[in-house]
Ligand code: CTP
């Protein structure tokens with residue numbers, strides 16, 4: 604269909620406003636519905652910056668970011684937000700109930716949909732354990748839940764909005780390895796025909812990705828599957844060994 608969720612970056616170069624040198628140079632890749640694309644690279648290599656261009660938190664200086672063949676620069680943000688969910692690196696919860704936080708972006712979601720999303724995000728147990736369940740209050744910035752719980756609530760919020768494209772910015776790093784694995788297994792079902800782009804620190808999070816992009820200093824220096832990169836990419840081997 605026309606709302607499939609094909610993401611394409613075409614020769615994208617980007618510098619932050621006022622900065623002299625670009626933080627992303629000549630980035631090109633395509634992500635298809637049903638695929639998981641992983642982005643890996645050292646701190647400051649440009650992973651968060653790369654993701655930020657799809658929901659138009661910033662616009663590139665050169666090149667184009669396309670969603671289903673249409674440059675996002677020609678789409679309004681509300682339209683992009685309906686189709687793309689970004690789980691940010693520092694997940695944000697606002698003051699209100701858990702329910703409010705989860706319904707953000709899809710106010711008509713049913714309670715059952717909220718619980719299903721929580722279950723996939725491995726957050727149902729701790730919400731159920733709270734006296735007020737979905738009605739439990741979150742303080743401004745989510746300071747009364749742990750970092751890992753905050754991440755799981757933000758993942759659940761993204762799932763509730765049922766986007767065509769999921770962007771996960773380091774969303775699994777605060778989880779222990781076992782929870783990370785369970786979450787990704789559950790995620791597979793619910794995101795099966797969506798486009799998934801994952802920024803990750805841990806190699807185990809991305810070994811099954813259809814394609815891994817290795818970012819270094821704002822450039823894609825290597826790309827391939829885990830197995831291919833192990834054989835061909837010194838930068839990837841370094842990350843694996845670190
Ligand atoms: N940067 C900047 N202004 C911002 C955000 C980032 O100048 N508002 C710079 C950073 O200092 C860095 C580069 O842009 O040199 C890339 O940053 P980022 O995309 O955030 O890098 P990540 O790969 O996401 O780093 P990390 O693994 O630490 O999240």
Ligand code: MG
Pocket residue numbers: 650651652692772
């Ligand atoms: Mg980052």
